[in-house]
Amino acid sequence: MNGAECLLRTLVASGVDTCFMNPGTSEMQFVSALDRVPGMRGVLGLFEGVCSGAADGYARMTGRPAATLLHLGPGLANGLANFHNARKARSPVISIVGQHSTEHLRQDAPLTADIEGLARPVSGYVRTVGRAEDMGREAAAAVEAARAAPGQVATLIVPADFSWSEAGEPACARPPAERPRPRPERIRDAAAILRRSEPAGLLLGGSTLLAAGFEPAARLAAAGVRVFGYRNGARYQQGGGRMAPPRLPYFPEAAEAALAGLRHLLLVECAAPVSFFGYPGRRSQVAPVDCAIHELASVEEDGAAALQALGEELGWPPAASPDARMPLPEWPRDAALTPDSIGRVLAHLLPDDAMVSDETVSSGEPIWRHLASGPAHDLLPVAGGSIGQGLPVAVGAAVACPDRKVTALESDGSGLYTPQALWTMARERLDVIVVILGNRRYRILDIEMRRTGAGEVGPRANDMMDLRRPDVDWVKLSEGLGVEASRARTVEEFAERLRVGVRQSGPVLIEAMME
């Protein structure tokens, strides 16, 4: 069989069954092989950032890698911003990039570019296939690399001639290893710290932001340890009465206030907390200056097991099964659409077990506050801070979990980086409700302009942050890309559109006009 078929068969044999793709000439053999190899679902994106973001969303929800298939250096380049988010989310992804044939690569053809150089900043693993007969082995190695704990983007560059040449038999990746358990001395040291009864906190990241991490954390919380959620995680399980830890706030003053008084902070599958941006005259670290930072479990290690072992080492009584059911927020009294009223409505109307792809930027905090008292859901925020992932991650989550509803909370600024994702939602009939939070502005920049000391916003600066002139008509944009859409100007209109979206299946977009 030729190299493309060998590659595809190796992926399928290794449990990779979904490929988000935007192929070109150098990937034609792979596309052709889709009809000969059962078991691989190809999902077309009209822009590469849709593919890389979808693979990220898929990995966050399944823990398994999808493949992406992109065309040469420029195709990869268009996928890099969302691969950056995948890297920060520690999502396993197999990024397959077609390359010119080896003879052609020696010419300086128009599309020739340094693909390895482009891939390296976002990838934990980068390889170019060197011979057709290595295809199976290389593909299996890439799958293994993507799945190495905690997960990473593994890039495999495939010269076209190795796709069309005889490549021998496919291979199969070894099953992923169990995540390493934290070293016992880490547990003993942490226990010694907590026994001192100095103010101590836990910062939960990675897999401990899922329900499995909550029970062992609650045991420590019951004894007075303060528990926080890492700000920039990949996936948060919350709502439905689960005692999800509060996420650290975005702005450093609020994050510092949350952590104030701590003398010790134990990190679980995350890095020490820092502000999102640096500001004049302000530290980047947000834990108190005299707070000692300790790593309980690294990002590679099994944090839930570490929390469990720590509780046992301390011998503190197990917490009663934590039930943090909060009353639903009051239905908004005012009819105006604001982040607060939208959050209240969502808490009331989201279906149970929803997935929420979140790219709300400046509107987020009030929405999250209300969501946490709503039904059980998975929240998928922008792990790497690169906007333009909200709609693509929704695509990937919907492909990963077709029986669950996705709500994509999207800002009107951020949504315009990858609106092409709407077309893939329509094509695949994905069960996604897109909510566009329309404020017609890069609103966050108003705040950041002041914070960075850049002073008052003059008219020319204002023009670089203002999204009016012309107003984007999201209803037409969405319909143009095949997704039915409507506009809501009041709470009742928004609630009605949301109810309809929840009842029906397939994608729908609601433009919530906030002013």
Next chain:
Amino acid sequence: MNGAECLLRTLVASGVDTCFMNPGTSEMQFVSALDRVPGMRGVLGLFEGVCSGAADGYARMTGRPAATLLHLGPGLANGLANFHNARKARSPVISIVGQHSTEHLRQDAPLTADIEGLARPVSGYVRTVGRAEDMGREAAAAVEAARAAPGQVATLIVPADFSWSEAGEPACARPPAERPRPRPERIRDAAAILRRSEPAGLLLGGSTLLAAGFEPAARLAAAGVRVFGYRNGARYQQGGGRMAPPRLPYFPEAAEAALAGLRHLLLVECAAPVSFFGYPGRRSQVAPVDCAIHELASVEEDGAAALQALGEELGWPPAASPDARMPLPEWPRDAALTPDSIGRVLAHLLPDDAMVSDETVSSGEPIWRHLASGPAHDLLPVAGGSIGQGLPVAVGAAVACPDRKVTALESDGSGLYTPQALWTMARERLDVIVVILGNRRYRILDIEMRRTGAGEVGPRANDMMDLRRPDVDWVKLSEGLGVEASRARTVEEFAERLRVGVRQSGPVLIEAMME
């Protein structure tokens, strides 16, 4: 003054007066300085690829660099595909990328990425500012680097704290040096070859694809030298009776046929001709195996001067002022919209001195053939083969030459990589007619599928090349982004819409439904 203002003043003092931008927090000081520094036009793009492509189009039409301002690594990443095209077009561009403050960069904040690593594959020059007080000097050096013949992307990475700190006085870039003239021995050697009267050809690239190159080339052509245009140039002046050299065809068989019989090929500001892609069992080089390749002028050198010197060295009689006025093509007899009929209508109706941003992919050849017999125009094709530049290059050309009409010939597949450019056209009231050549398919891939030996297109492969399900409604998409739009299904409808677009100013989109 602070670093951002110093940077801006240095750019303006160095003759850089346009900045295509999509800024974020780390660029706020630069944005704020727009109101204190007169002479810099900020043009907002909703996606970074619009900015990089616009800077490329601007440079192709003016020969001068614009700046781009992008946000950190992921913002740059989104601009890379069109910077790839700019690199291949040898367009001068000053790519300014904000970076975290130096303290913040030591933390692993979410948006931290290897910006230099991302920039290198597309840039001829990459620098990170090391101290605030170097800002003026570094900015001037970046301008000089961008303008170094023949032109390149110069990337300057600016840490946020150097933007908000005191930076001293601005600097000013030295004026660009004259392009080096080719060495005399090259001219003598070339003359010796042409005197042998063996079949010889000239391949014109770079600046010799503009009118200034035609007269000295015509002198050689009159004596029997065959003259060709490099396939992947940045800008072609043609039409209006100018004797523009025929561009080498896309597919290698046709390119080989064009060059068949040549024993010598002299390269002028271009590389040896190769096919766009490599194919099984086929050479990449398209000149005959026994054709000797000689460089008359390198891409850095002044090719028109070399052609002039060669004509003088040979002492051949100067050609009569070349007039290659061809009759206009017949108005299409059939009412169906096809690339052929669209090309005929364009040849009749384009205004004189138009700029044509061309991203027609599979529809191009018949259109170009007719355009060449139409009015004088500048054709701006996809120099680096990375699709998604057609609309952004049209933005840049329109900003560069506001008194000239732009026609963007865009495929319905390619146009979906950067549709956000429409919004910038609307905001800036740019004089652009966008023609979407709708065939609802990645049509070129049908051809490439066969050519790469991938065989028949099965149903699953077909699904990865088919843009129906759902059909994109370009009229709604365009109106959603603020550009008035209409659909044409016949030649007469298309001609009528085009006439209206030519008469009015400001952007308009025509979706030409080809089947």
